[in-house]
Amino acid sequence: MNSATREAYGAALKELGRTNPDVVALDADLAGSTKSAMFGNEYPDRFFDMGIAEADMIGTAAGLAACGKKPFASSFSVFVTGRAFEQIRNSVCNAGLNVKVVGSHAGPSCGEDGSSHQAVEDIAIMRSLPNMTVVVPADDVEAYSATLALAQHEGPAYLRVARLASPTIHKEGHVFELGKGEVLREGDDVTIVACGMMVPRALQAADELCAEGISTQVVNMATIKPIDGDLLVECARHTGKVITIEEGTIVGGLGTAVAEVLSERCPVPVRRIGMPDVFGTSGPGDALLDHFGLNAEHIVEVAHELV
Amino acid sequence: MQIDLFSIAQQMRGHIVQMLAAAGSGHPGGSLSATDILADLYFKQMRIDPGNPNWEDRDRLVLAKGHAAPALYAALALRGFFPVEDLVTVRTIGSYLQGHPCMGTTPGVDMSTGSLGQGLSVANGMALAGRLDGRDYYVYCLMGDGEIEEGQVWEAAMSAAHYKLDHVIAFVDHNGLQIDGPNSKVMTVMPIAQKFEAFGWDVVTIDGHDFAQIDDAIDRAKRTEGKPTVIVCETIKGKGVSFMENVVDWHGVAPTSEQAEAALAEIRAC
Secondary structure, three states: OOEEEHHHHHHHHHHHHOOOOOEEEOHHHHHOOOHHHHHHHHOOOEEOOOOHHHHHHHHHHHHHHHOOOOEEEEEHHHHHHHHOOHHHHHHHHOOOOOOOOEOEOOOOOHHHHHHHOOOOOOOHHHHOOOEEEEEEEOOOHHHHHHHHHHHOOOOOOOEOOOOEOOOOOOOOOOOOOOOOOEEEEOOOEEEEOEEHHHHHHHHHHHHHHHHOOOOEEEEOOOOEEHHHHHHHHHHHHOOOEEEEEEEOOOOOOHHHHHHHHHHOOOOOOOEEEEOOOOOOOOHHHHHHHHHHHOOHHHHHHHHHHHH | OOHHHHHHHHHHHHHHHHHHHHHHHOOHHHHOOOOOHHHHHHHHHOOOOOOOOOOOOOOOOOOOOHHHHHHHEEEEEEEEOOOOOHHHOOOOOOOOOOOOOOOOOOOOOOOOOOOOOOOHHHHOOOOOOOHOOOOOOEEEEEOOOOOHHOOHHHHHHHHHHHOOOEEEEEEEEEEEEEEOHHHHHHHOOOOOOOOHOOOOOOOOOOOOOOHHHHHHHHHHHHOOOOOOOEEEEEOOOOOOOOOOOOOHHHHHOOOOHHHHHHHHHHHHHH
């Protein structure tokens, strides 16, 4: 509990190694950081370190998938989705192969390593690919369950996990359902749609807003693609105002996905909180989230403007 | 049974010319240079079953130089994976034969390709899966010489040797030309053999239009243990159609109907 989603990913991968002989894992010299080493240490015959070669790793994963394996290929999100983007596009998504791409250390919470290592664009670019599923779990419990769920899902998927430990909001044993948003808190005046580490912050903001008399609904949208459009429309009809928050660029990410659905099916005012078309910088991960306004305080501020 | 590989390759060449003329676009030069290699693979060397294209124990081919799709399609159709009459639908809406290979729609196509440089990594993954499953199939990967300018090829060359993938058998179709001109002018790829040797591969250099040499090289590759083999095939771009041979402009231009007639007459006269 209260551990990083990457830790839960590693634990779930190890569990998959025990229960599913077709699951294999690949990494690009970051197995200790992404936690794929938890699988590799237990099942060395089914673990392939590809060295610092993300493009080759994704291609190799595609070949394994073409022969019936269920590969999970992980690295830092910026490298695995960026350096290997076109391999993911052509060798995985266009080929329709069952490869799970896992990006760790996403967003500014990656911390001191700085902007070169903090993916802000990964959700946007992965979401743009036909056939791709995109999942950003909110906490360790959900990350564990989502990893197991993705092993059952046939087809390409991108799982984004974080470096920093964060509060667990789900009960132990919570089961993640692919493609379903989750209403964590009911409310009437405004809806906050969040993903990843922003979910606990959205709940904190909702507490503060409710204390002021603004009844706030909170939705955890862990599956960003395919997005749960029906739930979004239902929420928008109910509250009439939507705020999104994500730990990534507002250009093409969760906020964009929400705006796409609502603009066509239920136009209501939408405000997107995220990285405002900027790269990150160095600093402690938690402090950087505050630095970029990825916190409850900013949500409350935006809610005041909107409600 | 003695298989007349030359006759099969000439039939393939005829279909390649007809496909490209019908489509009005495509890549004749690199299809014709790779034809003899593919004829040998699909009609002699590969363990395949046209009635069961997804057979788990089959040998696989990754056509890394996906623009040679017409040559692959001709081999697959003549081998019985799908009707020969469908070949001329290539590159049209509704056809299961895209301009570059697509595994989801075309029987016998083992991997979707088209973006150069990605195939060898995929072949490695297939070989790793075979090893995990205790299957003895071979994975062939046919690359172009321009293609090896892609950095990923060398990442894959490194990992194939690292993981001792002796069931990976790669070919480099060394016809010396790429879209913008000769390799030597666009980007020097030589020496190819020494590069692969330095990466830990077994290397054989052959005449890529001599079936005996192709066969011998593949047999040697199958006997090689503990390392992957690359067969560097010296070839002629546009092989078999005199006015296309060694002419860089025939990389990616389809013949007109008159040119196609002339080409077919030449191919049939052989």
